[in-house]
Amino acid sequence: EVQMLASGGGLVQPGGSLRLSCVVSGLNFNVYTMSWVRQAPRKGLEWVSSITPSGVHTYYADSVKGRFTISRDNSKNTVHLQMNSLTAEDTAIHYCATYEGHLTYWGQGTLVTVSS
Amino acid sequence: DIVMTQTPLSLPVTLGQPASISCRSSQSLVHSDGATYLSWLHQRPGQPPRLLIYKISKRFSGVPDRFSGSGAGTDFTLTISRVEPEDVGVYYCMQAPQFPLTFGGGTKVEIK
Numbered sequence: 001e002v003q004m005l006a007s008g009g010g011l012v013q014p015g016g017s018l019r020l021s022c023v024v025s026g027l028n029f030n031v032y033t034m035s036w037v038r039q040a041p042r043k044g045l046e047w048v049s050s051i052t053p054s055g056v057h058t059y060y061a062d063s064v065k066g067r068f069t070i071s072r073d074n075s076k077n078t079v080h081l082q083m084n085s086l087t088a089e090d091t092a093i094h095y096c097a098t099y100e101g102h103l104t105y106w107g108q109g110t111l112v113t114v115s116s
Numbered sequence: 117d118i119v120m121t122q123t124p125l126s127l128p129v130t131l132g133q134p135a136s137i138s139c140r141s142s143q144s145l146v147h148s149d150g151a152t153y154l155s156w157l158h159q160r161p162g163q164p165p166r167l168l169i170y171k172i173s174k175r176f177s178g179v180p181d182r183f184s185g186s187g188a189g190t191d192f193t194l195t196i197s198r199v200e201p202e203d204v205g206v207y208y209c210m211q212a213p214q215f216p217l218t219f220g221g222g223t224k225v226e227i228k
Contacts, residue, residue: 035217037165045157045165045208047217059215095164101147101212102155102170109164 002026004107006096011113012086020081022096022107029077033099036070036081038092039109046092049081050099063089086114118142118211122220128228129199137194137223139209144189147213155212156185156194157219160205168207169194201227 008020020036035050049070050059058070069082079096093109119142129135137156145152156169167176169185172192182197196203204227209220 037217044206044222045210045219047215047219050215050217061216099212099217101151101153102167103157103165103210103212103217104167104170104176106164106166 002105004096004098004105006094006107006110009094009110009112011115013116014087014114016086016114017082017084018086018112020083020094020096020110020112022079024077024079024096024098027098027105030074034070034072034079035097035099035103036079036094037097037103037106038090038094038112040089040092043092048094051079083112086112088114090114117216118145118214118218120209120211120218120220122207122209122223124223125221127223127225129196129203129225130228131201132198135196135199135203135225137207137209137225139187139192139194139220141190141192141211145211145213146189151213152188153212154185154187154192155210156183157208157210158203158205159208159222160202163205165208196225199225199227 003025006022036048051070067085072079091114095109096107097103098105121140123138157165159165173185184195206222
């Protein structure tokens with residue numbers, strides 16, 4: 001059974017930083033492109049970032065480019081999202097997901113709330 | 117960026133009756149490898165999305181056969197042949213032949 005456990009969310013002030021992590025089990029993590037997708041309260045889905053299996057190639061939505069950094073540790077089956085310069089518009093549940101031309105497996109998500 | 121437009125926004129359905137959701141992309145979703153990367157996701161309240169259909173019409177593991185996908189080029193349809201109570205929630209189409217990945221705005225399915 002595939003399990004994806006996201007953590008690291010919480011309440012942060014505008015301008016602050018958070019680091020999200022997603023630990024994956026039940027599949028061969030090393031061969032999957034990993035992605036983060038977020039969902040603001042009562043809104044739809046927004047793709048945030050993706051990273052290829054080797055970590056060489058990374059992709060970002062324009063809304064987070066220059067502020068967020070995706071990375072992975074294949075020895076720990078973990079993908080991270082470093083989020084800096086957070087604003088209220090970043091308030092959302094952040095989901096990690098595997099990508100193979102479609103988003104196949106999803107974690108439960110971790111809530112990020114940016115507020116003073 | 118590829119814009120995905122879903123209709124309708126809301127879909128009241130009768131149990132046991134069929135239901136269809138449309139999705140249109142602003143440009144072709146055919147990848148250079150020949151595949152069309154259009155997928156459908158279902159999200160129940162309080163749950164993460166789950167994959168239903170990928171590459172237009174392929175059902176993901178465990179998805180009931182009452183769900184089917186069709187279409188080509190820029191126009192796609194998700195059909196539920198007979199709606200069951202557990203089918204309520206929001207359905208999203210998604211394109212993925214290129215980054216940024218983009219989603220339709222969602223269609224909320226509810227029982228009449």
